[in-house]
Amino acid sequence: MDHGYTVAQIRAAEGAAMAVLGNDVLMQRAAAGLATAVLRRLRDGGAYGARVLLAVGSGNNGGDALFAGARLAGRGVAVSAWRTGSSVHEAGWAAFLAAGGRELDAAGALAQLPRQRLVVDGVAGIGSRPGLEPEVAAFAEACRTHAVPVVAVDLPSGLAPEPPFSDAPHFTAAVTVTFGAYKLCQLLEPARSSCGEVELVEIGLDLPEPTVSRWTIADLAAVWPVPGAGSDKYSRGVVGLDTGSVDYPGAAVLSAAGAVGSGAGMVRYLGPLPVAPRVLDRYPNVVVGQGRVQALVVGSGWGERKDTGVVTRAMTAGVPMVVDADALRHLPPRGGHAAVVLTPHAGELARLLGLQRAAVEADPLAAVRSAVARTGCTVLLKGATQYVATPAENRVWLAVPGPGWSAQAGSGDVLAGACGTLLAAGLAPYEAALGAASVQAVTAAANPGPLPPHALAERMVNVVREILQNSDGA
Structure with a gap:
């Protein structure tokens, strides 16, 4: 580090x-x-x-x-x-x-x-x-x-x-x-x-x-969840995805790509039923419908969704969760907790804080700390440098840096799914946020060029295998 x-x-x-x-x-x-x-x-x-x-x-x-x-x-x-x-x-x-x-x-x-x-x-x-x-x-x-x-x-x-x-x-x-x-x-x-x-x-x-601590690949390997001989799909972690909409079905597919590609024990799709076939066509291992989950991912591709109470209900229940994209507009005032990971980009964080985007970009350290103080949640600020802050620590962590190729529409949906998988596996919220951002960056670095985010998500499995193998051999 x-x-x-x-x-x-x-x-x-x-x-x-x-x-x-x-x-x-x-x-x-x-x-x-x-x-x-x-x-x-x-x-x-x-x-x-x-x-x-x-x-x-x-x-x-x-x-x-x-x-x-x-x-x-x-x-x-x-x-x-x-x-x-x-x-x-x-x-x-x-x-x-x-x-x-x-x-x-x-x-x-x-x-x-x-x-x-x-x-x-x-x-x-x-x-x-x-x-x-x-x-x-x-x-x-x-x-x-x-x-x-x-x-x-x-x-x-x-x-x-x-x-x-x-x-x-x-x-x-x-x-x-x-x-x-x-x-x-x-x-x-x-x-x-x-x-x-x-x-x-x-x-x-x-x-x-x-003041800040930047992860290395060794830090990523040290926390990555590895199943044991007695593991099953529930002990590995079940992540629920309430993502996508009729207008933005791709976000549901991409969040599923992130969850599957990062090794979820099970992925439940909890979003709009008309979108479910799109997810299943790509990932037939996803289960559709309510059931036991250890973590939730909400907000990616919601658009102008009317039923937004899921954010407040999940926070009240204390379920570890990732709040992304459109769901960030529906945070309860000061109702968060550290097991909730917010994943805004600079524009979304600026809106959350009532600032101009330029102010967030000029001093992201101050902005991410302000967001933690205001919401009580763990915050992952996405961008060229990815910042993670949590109420339990004074320092700010930085994810492993990646190439500019990953700056593309849909990357955030993949990131949200991967973060949900790691939360469901039992990682601390800041570790889940850093792990998801870092594995996405390392995967992009290992596969340079204009690959779309779902293609990168499907290559995460190879990158995770290589990281763990190199760590075992060290």
């Missing part, structure tokens, strides 16, 4: 470490890790004689880059540096020059850029405001234009380290070498894509409880 921290948490941890070790020790640890990461990426063409350009600001990030540059020069790398501000880290600059580093001005840095194997971005750190000065912004854009890879020091300069994110100019990194802990921008979209591959260098920080 990868953990992310706010700027305030990281600054406090750095301050405590500096009080014991001193700033020089932490900087040298960071510089050593940065130099190692750069050398690793120069390996293919050889490090000796390779040209590397440092863009350095006046703060500690610039110092990290300069000390790393001195180490690189000692390995035969041809290192030059552009001082982007009016000052520079003095000890780092002296070490860089003593090692044979060469200074460039702004014009020289632009002129020499096409000849560089890579650029090290040490302009700004977590204490800086988003955005870049025009001259630096032009250089960052030139790196993209000339396709020169950027290795960012701690985070790409100009990028906000935590929400709210903005469209301010910033570097786009192929690699970000971060120190001590992951910053939120390295885990959350849209900022995460600008960080490229993120490499964490330990420098000896004593960290508090994280």
Whole structure:
């Protein structure tokens, strides 16, 4: 599991470490890790004689880059540096020059850029405001234009380290070498894509409880329900689907695809009877009609449904359930409980909170926490980054990230069905939400391309098998 921290948490941890070790020790640890990461990426063409350009600001990030540059020069790398501000880290600059580093001005840095194997971005750190000065912004854009890879020091300069994110100019990194802990921008979209591959260098920080925790495939394997020799369809979990409508029958089929593909012991279809044949034509193992269930999925494809009391009745009964799509409009005021998983996208969450969609997208962490506080339910916010929060915990979890191919109509219906299966199998609500979102993402990553959501759902079984087999062999 990868953990992310706010700027305030990281600054406090750095301050405590500096009080014991001193700033020089932490900087040298960071510089050593940065130099190692750069050398690793120069390996293919050889490090000796390779040209590397440092863009350095006046703060500690610039110092990290300069000390790393001195180490690189000692390995035969041809290192030059552009001082982007009016000052520079003095000890780092002296070490860089003593090692044979060469200074460039702004014009020289632009002129020499096409000849560089890579650029090290040490302009700004977590204490800086988003955005870049025009001259630096032009250089960052030139790196993209000339396709020169950027290795960012701690985070790409100009990028906000935590929400709210903005469209301010910033570097786009192929690699970000971060120190001590992951910053939120390295885990959350849209900022995460600008960080490229993120490499964490330990420098000896004593960290508090994280603000966010991102699941890995190992976390997914650890919670996935595996039947034993004595299992039957009831012990594996029966999930009831009150999904779809005459106007939107596809939602019923897709939610069934998610439930079946994620391994339900039994799927009961409880939606409108005229839709049932569509579900059975695709999944003849689904049972139609009332009966025992361990979890419910409601709302997907309801449309303008008149009978919406199922939400309130199920919540009152305490049945674990997934409330998706149109059913989110019918939540009882403050009548929820943690075993209810709400699965809104940003627009639906904005409506639930009385906000503009842009406000949710700018600070999804705050929005998902507000939704939990308002409803008392577990909340899965769907999107490029998928957030899960629950009343029982202060932190927010992130699902395993997936590719953009899964951003298509119907994916949410599949996700709701899979989440219902995992709830019925007995997983905690936050685990069911994370498990469903993660397995869908991993399946999309394993099957890249424009596959429709029902096709991906049917490939979940292979992905789950591979995940569990690899986990057993680890």
